[in-house]
Amino acid sequence: MELLVAILIGVLFMIGTYLILTRRLLRIILGTVLLSHGAHLLLMTTAGLKRGAPPLLGEEAAAYTDPLPQALILTSIVISFGVTSFILVLAYRTYKQLGTDDMEQLRRQEDE
Amino acid sequence: MNMNDVILRTATKVITFIILTFSLYMFFAGHNNPGGGFIGGLITASALVLLYLSFDLESMKKVLPVNYIAMTAIGLLIAVATGMGSFLFGAPFLSHAFGYYDLPLFGEKTELATAVLFDLGVYLTVVGITMTIILAIGEDQT
Amino acid sequence: MSWLHLIVLAPFLATVLIPVIHKVSPKLHIGWAVLLLPVVLLISLLSQIGAVSKHQVVEETMPWIPSYGLSFDVYLDGLSMLFALLITGIGTLVVLYSIYYLDKHKERLQAFYVYLLLFMGAMLGVVLSDNLMLLYLFWEATSLASFLLIAYWTHREKSRYGAQKSMLITVFGGMAMLAGFILLYVMGGTFSIRGLVEQASQLAADPLFVPAMLLVLLGAFTKSAQFPFHIWLPDAMEAPTPVSAYLHSATMVKAGLYLVARMTPIFAGQAEWFWLVAGFGLLTLLWGSFSAVKQTDLKSILAFSTISQLGLIMSLLGVGSLAVLYDAADERLFYAAVLAAVFHLFNHATFKGALFMVAGIVDHETGTRDIRKLGGLMSLMPVTFTVAVVGGLSMAGLPPFNGFLSKEMFFTGMLKVLAADIFALETWGILFPVIAVIASIFTFVYSLMLIMRTFLGKLQPEKLEKKPHEAPIGMLISPIVLASLVLLVGFYPNLVAYSLLEPAVSAILPSLLAPGDHFEAHISFWHGWNTELYMTIGVIAVGLLLVLTLRRWISLYDQLPQRLTLNRLYDGMLVGLQKGSSKGTDLYMTGSLRTYLVYILMFFILVIGGSIVGHRPTLDMSGNAPVAAYELLLALILAGSAVAIVLVSSRMSAILATGAVGYMVSLYFVILRAPDLALTQLVVETVSVALFLLCFYHLPKLRRDMNRVRFQSANFVIAIGVGAIITFLTLAVQGVRPFASISDYFLDNSYKEAGGDNVVNVILVDFRGFDTMLEILVLGIASIGIYALIKLRMTGGESREHE
Structure with a gap:
C-alpha cells in the first residue's frame, strides 16, 4: 500500500511540476492544485497507512490511525482552497485587464 | 424558460433542503463523529451555490438578503470572542469547557461544549467566504 | 549622563525641536533659534578650558550595549578641546551667516538646520568619544550629514552627483577604518582608545599591526581628502556656501587629521606610519596647490586650497611622529x-x-x-x-x-x-x-x-x-x-x-611628557635671519x-x-560597476516565472537528490499494509486523470480532469481511514470546480503550449526528477520515528479533556484552536483580496499607461 501511494504521490508531483513550468496561467494553477494533493497524501503516508481505525473514539478500537496529520491536512485543504481561489481570480482579472494568459506575453507587457 | 430549467429548479428546491439539513447535521456531529465547522460550512455553501445557479442572482438577492462579508466578520468575531471568553474564567486564550446537561427534547446527558461555539464561528466564516468569492465572480460576469 | 554626554547629544535632541519651533512661530527664521545651541555649547566648553590647559582630563562613561562591552565613553583632553571649540565656534558663526545667506521664503530651512545639527552632533561625537565603535558610528554620521547637505539643492544634478561621490568615497574609507578598528580590538582586546594607547608597545609587535594601520589611514585619508581620494571635495562645493565653510574646510575634513593625531600615540615611531602620513601629506599639499591655480571658480580654488592645506597639516603630523624616536635632547x-x-x-x-x-x-x-x-x-x-x-x-x-x-x-x-x-x-x-x-x-x-x-x-x-x-x-x-x-x-x-x-x-x-610637565610652546614673530x-x-x-x-x-x-x-577613473568605475551589476543581474533575473521555478526545482533536485545518493537510506517495506484490487484500480484512475490534464487540449476537460483527481484523492482518504478529510475534500473539490468553470468561462481556448521543444523536454526531465525524488522520500521516511509522536497524547486526552470523540475535530477546535482561528483569518484575507480584485477595479496597469 505504501509503495502504491508513494508512486501516486510521485505522479502527482511530477505532473504538478510539469504544469507549473508551462506558460498558460490556467495550467499553472491546476499544477498547484495537483501539488497540494500530492503534499496531502505525503503527510498521510509519513504517519503510516491503515494503522488502525479512523480516529473516532466512538469506534472503541484497539488502535487508531494517527489523527495529527489528518488535522494538519484538513487545515491545509481549506487554506489551499483559499489560495487557489485567490490566484484563480487573480488570473481571471489579469486576463480581463491585459487580454492574455500567457506568462511570456505578460512578462513582456511588464517590461514596456 | 425551457424544459431544463424547470427540472433543475424543481429538483433544486428539494435537494437544497436535503443538503442544508445534512450540513447542519454535519456541523453538530463534528465533535464526536466526522464533520465540523469546515465541512458543515462548505456543504451549506455548496447548497447555496446550487440555489444561485438555478435561480438568477437578482431574485436570490430578494429571497436571501444576506451580506456574506458581514457573515465572515461575524464568524471571525465569534471565534475570537469564544477565545476571549476564557479570560473571564481566568483561563488562557481559547480554553474550552464542556459539561453534560439534561435538556428537554435532546434527551438526557446532552453534551454542551464551548468548542461548538468556536466551531460556529468557523462555520459562519467558511460560508461567508465561499459565498463572497463565488458571488463576486458571478456578479462580475453578468 | 554627564554634561559632556549632553554636549554630544544636545544637537541631536535639538533636531526634534526644529519642527515644533517652526510650528509655533512660522515667521521666525529658524536659524535664530538654532543659533542658541552652538553658543551655549561653546560657552560650556570654554568654561573647561582652564582645567584642560592644566592637562586635566574630563572623562565620563555611560553604558551603551553592555553585552558587547560597548559603552558611551566620552573624553575631553587638549586635542578634543581644540576640535570641539572649532566645531562649536565656527558652527556659531556659520549659523549666523546662514541666517542671512538662506532666504526663509525660498529654502527648506527646517531640513537644512536639521542636517546641520545632525552634523554638529556627529562631529562632536567623533572628537569626544573614547570608544572606537562609537567614534566609527559618529564618523559615518558625519558622512551622512555631509551627503544630505551637499545634496541640499536636490534639483541640481551636480549637487546630487557631488553628494553621491563624497558619500561613496568617505563611506568606503569609513568601512576600511572600521576594519582597522576591529583589528585593533583583536590585538588589544578593547575598543577604548586610551586602553589601546596604554598597550601601544605590545601592539607594535603584532603581525596585524601594519594592516590595521593601513586601514585606519585609509579612513583618515578619504575623510581628509588626501591624494588620490581628494576628488570628492571639489564636487562637494555644490553645497550651500555656509556648509562648505563649515564642513568642507573647517571641521569635517579635519576629522581625518583628528584621527591621525589621535592614533599617533599608538602608531607613531613606525616607518610605515611616517612615510604614509608625511608622504601622502606632501603629495596632497603639492597637488592641491598646483591644481588650485588653474581653477576659475572661487569655491573650486578654495576647495583645492583646502586639499593642499590639509596635506600640509598631514605631513606635519607625519614628521612629528618622529619625535617619539628621539630622546629628550x-x-x-x-x-x-x-x-x-x-x-x-x-x-x-x-x-x-x-x-x-x-x-x-x-x-x-x-x-x-x-x-x-x-x-x-x-x-x-x-x-x-x-x-x-x-x-x-x-x-x-x-x-x-x-x-x-x-x-x-x-x-x-x-x-x-x-x-x-x-x-x-x-x-x-x-x-x-x-x-x-x-x-x-x-x-x-x-x-x-x-x-x-x-x-x-x-x-x-x-x-x-x-x-x-x-x-x-x-x-x-x-x-x-x-x-x-x-x-x-x-x-x-x-x-x-x-x-x-x-x-x-x-x-x-x-609619552614624551613626565606627569605635570609642559611642552615649550612659545611662538614668536622674529627668530632672526634664519x-x-x-x-x-x-x-x-x-x-x-x-x-x-x-x-x-x-x-x-x-x-x-x-x-x-582621477575623476574620469572614478566616473568610469561607477558606470562600469552599475552596468556590470545590472548585466550580471539580468543574466539570471529574467523576469520569467519558469526560469525562477527551474532554479528552485533544480536546487531541490540537487540538494535532496544529492543527499539521498550520499546517505543511501534503506527502504523498510515490512510493516506495509496490503493492497486490495479496488485500491489499485483507484490509483490507476487517479494517475490517468492526472496525465490527462497535460494531454487534453480543451480547457473544460483539463478542469474536469483536475476535479476527477480531487475526487479520487477524497476516495483515497476514505480508504486511508480519514473520514473528515474525505468529506472536506469532496466538498472543496465541488466548490473549486464550480469556481474554475466560472472564472474560465471567458478565457481563451487552451492552446497547446507553444514552448520550444527544448524547453518542453527540459520541463519533462525536471518534472520526472521531482516526482522520483518525492516518491523515494515518501518511502524513505516510512517507519522512521526519531521521537514519540504527540498524537498519542491527543488520542488519550481527547475525550477526557475536551469531551469529544472525533479526535481530528477536537485537535482543530480545541487543542490547536489557535491555528484554526488564524486559518480562518487567512481565508478571510483571501476573500477580501478576491473581493477587492473584482469589485474595486484596482487597475494599476491602466493608470500607469496614462502617465
Whole structure:
C-alpha cells in the first residue's frame, strides 16, 4: 500500500511540476492544485497507512490511525482552497485587464 | 424558460433542503463523529451555490438578503470572542469547557461544549467566504 | 549622563525641536533659534578650558550595549578641546551667516538646520568619544550629514552627483577604518582608545599591526581628502556656501587629521606610519596647490586650497611622529612639527572659513563665482574686500597674519627632517623642504590670484546677473569675526599657545611628557635671519614674479593630459560597476516565472537528490499494509486523470480532469481511514470546480503550449526528477520515528479533556484552536483580496499607461 501511494504521490508531483513550468496561467494553477494533493497524501503516508481505525473514539478500537496529520491536512485543504481561489481570480482579472494568459506575453507587457 | 430549467429548479428546491439539513447535521456531529465547522460550512455553501445557479442572482438577492462579508466578520468575531471568553474564567486564550446537561427534547446527558461555539464561528466564516468569492465572480460576469 | 554626554547629544535632541519651533512661530527664521545651541555649547566648553590647559582630563562613561562591552565613553583632553571649540565656534558663526545667506521664503530651512545639527552632533561625537565603535558610528554620521547637505539643492544634478561621490568615497574609507578598528580590538582586546594607547608597545609587535594601520589611514585619508581620494571635495562645493565653510574646510575634513593625531600615540615611531602620513601629506599639499591655480571658480580654488592645506597639516603630523624616536635632547626638534600642525589647523579654520564666507557673499551679491566674470569689486564691497585680503594674505603666509607664523613653523618642521638619520631620511630628507617651498609658491600664487581677479581690475557689470553691492551687515559679522581672529592670533599668538595648542600637543605625544610637565610652546614673530625666513622671502619673490607673468604660463595647464584624470577613473568605475551589476543581474533575473521555478526545482533536485545518493537510506517495506484490487484500480484512475490534464487540449476537460483527481484523492482518504478529510475534500473539490468553470468561462481556448521543444523536454526531465525524488522520500521516511509522536497524547486526552470523540475535530477546535482561528483569518484575507480584485477595479496597469 505504501509503495502504491508513494508512486501516486510521485505522479502527482511530477505532473504538478510539469504544469507549473508551462506558460498558460490556467495550467499553472491546476499544477498547484495537483501539488497540494500530492503534499496531502505525503503527510498521510509519513504517519503510516491503515494503522488502525479512523480516529473516532466512538469506534472503541484497539488502535487508531494517527489523527495529527489528518488535522494538519484538513487545515491545509481549506487554506489551499483559499489560495487557489485567490490566484484563480487573480488570473481571471489579469486576463480581463491585459487580454492574455500567457506568462511570456505578460512578462513582456511588464517590461514596456 | 425551457424544459431544463424547470427540472433543475424543481429538483433544486428539494435537494437544497436535503443538503442544508445534512450540513447542519454535519456541523453538530463534528465533535464526536466526522464533520465540523469546515465541512458543515462548505456543504451549506455548496447548497447555496446550487440555489444561485438555478435561480438568477437578482431574485436570490430578494429571497436571501444576506451580506456574506458581514457573515465572515461575524464568524471571525465569534471565534475570537469564544477565545476571549476564557479570560473571564481566568483561563488562557481559547480554553474550552464542556459539561453534560439534561435538556428537554435532546434527551438526557446532552453534551454542551464551548468548542461548538468556536466551531460556529468557523462555520459562519467558511460560508461567508465561499459565498463572497463565488458571488463576486458571478456578479462580475453578468 | 554627564554634561559632556549632553554636549554630544544636545544637537541631536535639538533636531526634534526644529519642527515644533517652526510650528509655533512660522515667521521666525529658524536659524535664530538654532543659533542658541552652538553658543551655549561653546560657552560650556570654554568654561573647561582652564582645567584642560592644566592637562586635566574630563572623562565620563555611560553604558551603551553592555553585552558587547560597548559603552558611551566620552573624553575631553587638549586635542578634543581644540576640535570641539572649532566645531562649536565656527558652527556659531556659520549659523549666523546662514541666517542671512538662506532666504526663509525660498529654502527648506527646517531640513537644512536639521542636517546641520545632525552634523554638529556627529562631529562632536567623533572628537569626544573614547570608544572606537562609537567614534566609527559618529564618523559615518558625519558622512551622512555631509551627503544630505551637499545634496541640499536636490534639483541640481551636480549637487546630487557631488553628494553621491563624497558619500561613496568617505563611506568606503569609513568601512576600511572600521576594519582597522576591529583589528585593533583583536590585538588589544578593547575598543577604548586610551586602553589601546596604554598597550601601544605590545601592539607594535603584532603581525596585524601594519594592516590595521593601513586601514585606519585609509579612513583618515578619504575623510581628509588626501591624494588620490581628494576628488570628492571639489564636487562637494555644490553645497550651500555656509556648509562648505563649515564642513568642507573647517571641521569635517579635519576629522581625518583628528584621527591621525589621535592614533599617533599608538602608531607613531613606525616607518610605515611616517612615510604614509608625511608622504601622502606632501603629495596632497603639492597637488592641491598646483591644481588650485588653474581653477576659475572661487569655491573650486578654495576647495583645492583646502586639499593642499590639509596635506600640509598631514605631513606635519607625519614628521612629528618622529619625535617619539628621539630622546629628550632631540625631541624638541620634532614635537615642534606637531605644534605647527595644531597651530595651522586652528589658523586654517579661521582664514579659510573667512574666505569661504567671502566667496559666498560674492556669489550672493553678484550671482556668479567665476573669476573670469568678476573683477573690480573692491570699491563696491569694501568690507568684504578687507576680509578677503586678511584671509588671502594669511593663506599666502605673509606677515603679520597668523598664517605667516604657522607657515614659518611648517618650514622649521620640514627643515628638521634634514637632521633625521633614520628611515632612509639621509637620502630622501631633502625632498621635504623642497616640496614645501614649491607648494608654498603655488599657494602664494592662487591666494593673490583669488584677491586680484575678484576685487581688483575692471568691473564687468554686463557679465553679472545682479548689480553688485555690499552684503547686509548680518552676513558680514561672521567673516569679520574670523578675520579679526586672524589678525589677533597673528599679533598675539601666545594667547592660544598655552591655553589651546600645548594641551593638544601633549595629547598627541603623551609619552614624551613626565606627569605635570609642559611642552615649550612659545611662538614668536622674529627668530632672526634664519633659513625659514629666507625661504619665505624666496617664496614671495618667485610667487610675485609668477603672478605678474600669470597670463604667459597659465596656458601650460592645458597641455596636461585631460583623459587620464582621477575623476574620469572614478566616473568610469561607477558606470562600469552599475552596468556590470545590472548585466550580471539580468543574466539570471529574467523576469520569467519558469526560469525562477527551474532554479528552485533544480536546487531541490540537487540538494535532496544529492543527499539521498550520499546517505543511501534503506527502504523498510515490512510493516506495509496490503493492497486490495479496488485500491489499485483507484490509483490507476487517479494517475490517468492526472496525465490527462497535460494531454487534453480543451480547457473544460483539463478542469474536469483536475476535479476527477480531487475526487479520487477524497476516495483515497476514505480508504486511508480519514473520514473528515474525505468529506472536506469532496466538498472543496465541488466548490473549486464550480469556481474554475466560472472564472474560465471567458478565457481563451487552451492552446497547446507553444514552448520550444527544448524547453518542453527540459520541463519533462525536471518534472520526472521531482516526482522520483518525492516518491523515494515518501518511502524513505516510512517507519522512521526519531521521537514519540504527540498524537498519542491527543488520542488519550481527547475525550477526557475536551469531551469529544472525533479526535481530528477536537485537535482543530480545541487543542490547536489557535491555528484554526488564524486559518480562518487567512481565508478571510483571501476573500477580501478576491473581493477587492473584482469589485474595486484596482487597475494599476491602466493608470500607469496614462502617465
